[in-house]
Structure formats: C-alpha cells, structure tokens
Amino acid sequence: MQNRIITFIERLQQVTTLDQLQALVVGLSGLYQIEHFVYHSVNSAGEPYAALTYSVDWVDHYLDRDFGRIDPVVLGxxxxxxxxxxKQLDWSGKxxxxxxxxxxxxxxxxxxxxxxxxxxxxQFALFTANHTCSDDDWVKFTDEHVQDLILIAHYLNQKALEIERGTDKLAYQNLSPRELDALTLIGMGKxxxxxxxxxSIxxxxxxVYIESARFKLGAANTTHAVALAMASGKIIV
Amino acid sequence: MQNRIITFIERLQQVTTLDQLQALVVGLSGLYQIEHFVYHSVNSAGEPYAALTYSVDWVDHYLDRDFGRIDPVVLGxxxxxxxxxxKQLDWSGKxxxxxxxxxxxxxxxxxxxxxxxxxxxxQFALFTANHTCSDDDWVKFTDEHVQDLILIAHYLNQKALEIERGTDKLAYQNLSPRELDALTLIGMGKxxxxxxxxxSIxxxxxxVYIESARFKLGAANTTHAVALAMASGKIIV
DNA sequence: TTTCAACTCCCCCAAAATAGCGAGGGAGGA
DNA sequence: TCCTCCCTCGCTATTTTGGGGGAGTTGAAA
Structure with missing residues (x-):
C-alpha cells in the first residue's frame, strides 16, 4: 500500500497553516483506519503545539494537570x-x-x-498512532507500517517547523563561543x-560570560542558564 | 524500486559492529549507483564516529584541519x-x-x-549522498529517492546508537520523587x-534533597546535579 | 571610518549556596 | 524484629555567586 504515504504527502503539500495541519492529522486517521494520531511538539522556547484526534477535554485536562511530566510515553x-x-514502556508507578x-x-x-x-x-516532537485492538493485530499493523509512520513523523515535523518559522518572532540570542565554553564547564560541575x-582567563x-549568557537566555541564575542552554541543545555536558 | 530500501534493511539487520556498518555504507554506494555515501555522528560525549566511502586521506585531512567547523554542510x-x-547552502566566504x-x-x-x-x-548525525553529475540528473535522483534516504538515515542512526549503547556503562541511580521535584524546580531557575x-516544605x-541528589548523581554542586539529571532524562525543565 | 560585539581585566559588598553537626517519624523489606 | 530509605526539621560557619561600578583591545561588519 505505497499509495497512502503518497496521498499523505500530496495532502501535506497543500498545508500552510497549523489548522490545516490539524485537519491533515485527523485525515490520517481515516487513511490508515486507526482511531487516533497525535503529533505534538515542544520547541526551544518551551511552547507546545499539538495536532491530534483526541477529545478537546482530554487535551485540556492533560495540559492542565501537566501530564507531560508523568506520561510514560513522553518520558520514555x-x-x-x-x-x-x-507495551515496552514502564507503566509501573502509581x-x-x-x-x-x-x-x-x-x-x-x-x-x-x-x-x-x-x-x-x-526541539522535540512525538508522533503517535493509537488504537484499540489485540496485541497481535497491533504488531501486525506496526510492522507493516513502520516506514510510513517514520516518514509521516518526519514530514509532519518538517511542515510544523516550516509553519512555525514563519511566525517565529522571538529574536533568539546566540551565545558566543566563550559563553558556551563557560556554561559548559560550569555545567560539568566546575x-x-x-x-x-x-x-586560562x-x-x-x-x-562576565556567565552573566551575559544568563541575560541572553533570560535565566534567573547560573543553574537556570545551564539548564536552558542544555534544553535548547546549545551545550552538552 | 521499493526493493532497494528492503535490501538495505535486510543487510542492516545483520550488522552488529561499527566495522560492519562501514561495510554497509560502502554497499549502499553500489546499491544506488551513487559515488559516495557518508554517515557521521557526534554523540553527547563529543566523540565522533563515521562510516563513509570517502578516501582515508581526505577524512584524515578533514579531521586534522577541523573542517567540521567551516564545512557549510555541517554548519548548514x-x-x-x-x-x-x-546547492542551497551558503558557499560564499573564503x-x-x-x-x-x-x-x-x-x-x-x-x-x-x-x-x-x-x-x-x-546527539547529531548527518547522512549524505554525494555524486558527480549534472544539476538536472541530481534533482531527478533526489526527488525520486528522498524517502529512501530519509529512512536509511533513520535506520543507520538507530543502528549506530544501538551499537554504541552496548558500550555505555553509566551507573543508574534512582532519585526519589522529592529529589526529582527539588532538582526540577531548581533547574527552572528558582x-x-x-x-x-x-x-510546601x-x-x-x-x-537535604538537593544534597542527597547531588550525592547520588556524583555531582560536584547543584548546577552539576541538574545538568546530569537533565542529560540522563531524569528531569525535564 | 565608525561602530559594534566579543574578549579581557580590576574593585567592593551583599546575598545565596555549601558543609558540617544534629534530630525524629513512617513505610517497606530481610 | 531490625534495618534502610524516604521525608521532615534546626543551627552555625565558610565559600561561592550575584549585582554594581569601571576600562582597554581586537576584529569584523556596515
């Protein structure tokens, strides 16, 4: 069934807004005969975005309760x-x-x-297929469509980033090499x-570097600056 | 030509060492009739790894001169x-x-x-196809095989990470819920x-939580503890 | 040419974090 | 039962950071 991924890409090319992306994801559900598809993304600024087929109530509840911090899918x-x-994830824990x-x-x-x-x-995003069925049927579906799903995930994220970049207004500050060095060493515990x-300075x-980095990152203190720089992939400790 | 990606995946499944991965990449060259394929990766520890078909001399020269810092492909x-x-990259500049x-x-x-x-x-990796031909022929090739290339990139990286993970020995210490709460809040800049x-404590x-977490993580100070907890995915700020 | 961002150095002092000594109650496993 | 880990609280002294002043060089871009 090579045509489905082609159908998806054709549809994707028409998409220019986040609303249309939402509609596209809803359409996926029909295309693959799967109950739910979810694409959700957290960008470097920490702003979440989602296109999904779950009920609005559940999404609100999820955000309200900050379930992203306990959801084993996200954590895993x-x-x-x-x-x-x-099934491979850790669902133990209250x-x-x-x-x-x-x-x-x-x-x-x-x-x-x-x-x-x-x-x-x-930037980190998740693309999820969700359904109600037996384990065997599910393995059959996933085995058959991994490649489609990987490609869809890739293309969805590409489009989401493309749309977002247009609307991205935060002049994001680049840290200077020395600032990065300083943050990295501090992050390593020095x-x-x-x-x-x-x-050798x-x-x-x-x-001065740390303070300047803190200012650029909008961080409250050094620890915060290191955390923000790490979260946005600027430094690796 | 759906079979090529299937051939690739079949070959990939036999791979268990980095040397075999290198051979697989060389094989790709024959499979797609493309002069060069390059997979190279930089992991969180900053250790580079590459599987490619370029000449050893060029690779040595590249590393020696630290071309990764000026290579427009990497930078772009x-x-x-x-x-x-x-062609879309910025090749201006001396x-x-x-x-x-x-x-x-x-x-x-x-x-x-x-x-x-x-x-x-x-972790960041690049998968590159390189060839000598006219612009038209190249566009034709890439248009036709983007999906294959995306999937190959994905699977190569998956395999490389899998092989590497085998060699990683990080001691796994569990932090208590309160310790995680404390680290998270501190990491958020409080x-x-x-x-x-x-x-409410x-x-x-x-x-005490911070100190205990610091001890468990083997961290020199709070900032280090937050950095380590983030890097190992224990907390998300 | 000017301008600007990055890099380097110095002082002082208040605020915050770290390090050391404690204590006790509750839950769960050996 | 005892032991261990988790949660909770207090005191004092020392070290580290944070915020406020400065000032000079270099190199690239406008």
Missing part, C-alpha cells in the same frame, strides 16, 4: 531514538497507572506506537574559579 | 531539520570556497544531498527558598 521517548511500542486509567476513560486506545523526532535547538582556570572574565 | 544542517541539497576546492580535489563529487538526524542528549515554598528540607 525522550531518551530514545527508535520508535517505541507502548502516577503512571492512574494516568493510564484516566487516558483510557478519555477514549485513548490500549495500543500505541510513538516515534520521537528532534529538530534544531532542542566552580567559577576552576572553570576560569581551565579557560580570570575568574572575573568568566563571570 | 546543524540549524535545519529538513534534508538539504548542497574558508568555504577553499574547503570546496580541497574537497573536490580529494574526490568529493559536485552534487550532494544531506539529511540531519538528531538523537537523545544532543532559588532554594522559592523552590521550598513551591513544595522548609528550605532546609529542600536542601
């Missing part, structure tokens, strides 16, 4: 590269279990398959004094 | 998500031009198409006092 995929079947029940009540199917996608500047020594100069 | 792809034809001449002398073809791929913890307030108690 964040550290993975390869697509993951929900929070995860009660989350699962709530999700189930809200119409989320028992089977899921999620693909993590990452863009520049620490004190200002030691970090300065490593860079005075402790004061290092402090 | 680092800020992009979508695959990019080399350094880029002389790099291009050197590459050309070393047997690198005039046409290129590169796909950026990103994994967890800031001071100890405010974080304690948010958790005394500032002292919060301090």
């Amino acid at each position: 995929c964040y550290q993975r590269f390869h697509p993951v079947d929900w 929070a995860a279990k009660s989350f699962m029940f709530e999700a189930s009540d809200a119409g989320v199917g028992n089977q899921g398959y999620s693909i993590p996608i990452r863009g520049p500047n620490g 004190s200002r004094g030691h970090a300065a020594e490593s860079l 005075s402790e004061h100069t290092l402090r | 792809c680092y800020q992009r998500f979508h695959p990019v034809d080399w 350094a880029a031009k002389s790099f291009m001449f050197e590459a050309s002398d070393a047997g690198v073809g005039n046409q290129g198409y590169s796909i950026p791929i990103r994994g967890p913890n800031g 001071s100890r006092g405010h974080a304690a307030e948010s958790l 005394s500032e002292h108690t919060l301090r």
Whole structure:
C-alpha cells in the first residue's frame, strides 16, 4: 500500500497553516483506519503545539494537570531514538497507572506506537498512532507500517517547523563561543574559579560570560542558564 | 524500486559492529549507483564516529584541519531539520570556497544531498549522498529517492546508537520523587527558598534533597546535579 | 571610518549556596 | 524484629555567586 504515504504527502503539500495541519492529522486517521494520531511538539522556547484526534477535554485536562511530566510515553521517548511500542514502556508507578486509567476513560486506545523526532535547538516532537485492538493485530499493523509512520513523523515535523518559522518572532540570542565554553564547564560541575582556570582567563572574565549568557537566555541564575542552554541543545555536558 | 530500501534493511539487520556498518555504507554506494555515501555522528560525549566511502586521506585531512567547523554542510544542517541539497547552502566566504576546492580535489563529487538526524542528549548525525553529475540528473535522483534516504538515515542512526549503547556503562541511580521535584524546580531557575515554598516544605528540607541528589548523581554542586539529571532524562525543565 | 560585539581585566559588598553537626517519624523489606 | 530509605526539621560557619561600578583591545561588519 505505497499509495497512502503518497496521498499523505500530496495532502501535506497543500498545508500552510497549523489548522490545516490539524485537519491533515485527523485525515490520517481515516487513511490508515486507526482511531487516533497525535503529533505534538515542544520547541526551544518551551511552547507546545499539538495536532491530534483526541477529545478537546482530554487535551485540556492533560495540559492542565501537566501530564507531560508523568506520561510514560513522553518520558520514555525522550531518551530514545527508535520508535517505541507502548507495551515496552514502564507503566509501573502509581502516577503512571492512574494516568493510564484516566487516558483510557478519555477514549485513548490500549495500543500505541510513538516515534520521537528532534529538530534544531532542542526541539522535540512525538508522533503517535493509537488504537484499540489485540496485541497481535497491533504488531501486525506496526510492522507493516513502520516506514510510513517514520516518514509521516518526519514530514509532519518538517511542515510544523516550516509553519512555525514563519511566525517565529522571538529574536533568539546566540551565545558566543566563550559563553558556551563557560556554561559548559560550569555545567560539568566546575566552580567559577576552576572553570576560569581551565579557560586560562580570570575568574572575573568568566563571570562576565556567565552573566551575559544568563541575560541572553533570560535565566534567573547560573543553574537556570545551564539548564536552558542544555534544553535548547546549545551545550552538552 | 521499493526493493532497494528492503535490501538495505535486510543487510542492516545483520550488522552488529561499527566495522560492519562501514561495510554497509560502502554497499549502499553500489546499491544506488551513487559515488559516495557518508554517515557521521557526534554523540553527547563529543566523540565522533563515521562510516563513509570517502578516501582515508581526505577524512584524515578533514579531521586534522577541523573542517567540521567551516564545512557549510555541517554548519548548514546543524540549524535545519529538513534534508538539504548542497546547492542551497551558503558557499560564499573564503574558508568555504577553499574547503570546496580541497574537497573536490580529494574526490568529493559536485552534487550532494544531506539529511540531519538528531538523537537523545544532543546527539547529531548527518547522512549524505554525494555524486558527480549534472544539476538536472541530481534533482531527478533526489526527488525520486528522498524517502529512501530519509529512512536509511533513520535506520543507520538507530543502528549506530544501538551499537554504541552496548558500550555505555553509566551507573543508574534512582532519585526519589522529592529529589526529582527539588532538582526540577531548581533547574527552572528558582532559588532554594522559592523552590521550598513551591513544595510546601522548609528550605532546609529542600536542601537535604538537593544534597542527597547531588550525592547520588556524583555531582560536584547543584548546577552539576541538574545538568546530569537533565542529560540522563531524569528531569525535564 | 565608525561602530559594534566579543574578549579581557580590576574593585567592593551583599546575598545565596555549601558543609558540617544534629534530630525524629513512617513505610517497606530481610 | 531490625534495618534502610524516604521525608521532615534546626543551627552555625565558610565559600561561592550575584549585582554594581569601571576600562582597554581586537576584529569584523556596515
């Protein structure tokens, strides 16, 4: 069934707004005869965006309760590269279990398959197929369509980034090489004094870099600056 | 020609070492009748790895001269998500031009198409197809095989990460819920006092969590602890 | 040419974090 | 039962950071 992915790409090419992207994802549901598809993304500024077929109530509830911090799908995929079947995830833990029940009540199917996608500047997105069926049927579906799903995830994210870039108004500040060096060393656990020594500069100069980086990142303190720089992929410790 | 990607995946499944991955990439060259394929990756520890068909001399020269810092392909792809034809990149600039001449002398073809791929913890990889031909022929090839190339890039990176993960020995310490809460709030830029307030505990108690987390993570200070917890996906700020 | 951003260095002092010593109650496993 | 881990709280002294002043060089872009 090569035509479905082609159909999808043809439809995708017509898309120019986030609303249309939402409609496209809803259309996927019909195309593949799968109950739910979810694309959701968190960009470097921490602004979330989603195009999905779940009920509005469930989405509101999810955001309201900040379920992103306990959802095993999100937590599990964040550290993975390869697509993951929900059965492989860690659903033990009280929070995860009660989350699962709530999700189930809200119409989320028992089977899921999620693909993590990452863009520049620490952007992270998930593309999920969700359905209600037996384990065997689900394995059959996923085995048959992994490649389609990977490509759809890729193209969806590409389009989402494309649309967002148009509307992206935050003049994002680039950190200078020295600022990055300083943040990296501090993030590796060195004190200002030691970090300065490593860079062969005075402790004061290092402090200037940290302060400047903090200012550019809008961080409240050094720890925050390191966390923001890491989250946006600017530094790796 | 759906069979080629299937052939590739079949071959990939036999791969268990980095040497075999190298051989697989060389094989791609024959499979698609393209002069060069390059997969190269930089993991979170900053260790590079590459599987490619360029000459050893060129690779050595490239590494020796630290061309990764001026190569327009690397620089351009680092800020992009979508695959990019080399013609779209910025080849102006003295350094880029002389790099291009050197590459050309070393047997690198005039046409290129590169796909950026990103994994967890800031891992970044590039998959490139390189050939010598006319612009028209190249557009024809890329148009026809984008999907194959995207999938190959994805699977190559998946395999590379899989092989690498086998060799990673990071000791896994579990942080308690309160420790995670504390680290998360601190990572979001709160001071100890405010974080304690948010958790409705005394500032002292919060301090104990941070210290305990620091100890478990083997971190030198709070900033380091937050950085380590983020890098290992334990917290999301 | 001017301008601007990045890089480098110095002072002082208040605020915050770290390091050391404690304590006790509750939940769960050996 | 005992032991261990988690959660909670207090005190004091020392070290590290943060915020406020400055000032000079270099190199690239406008």
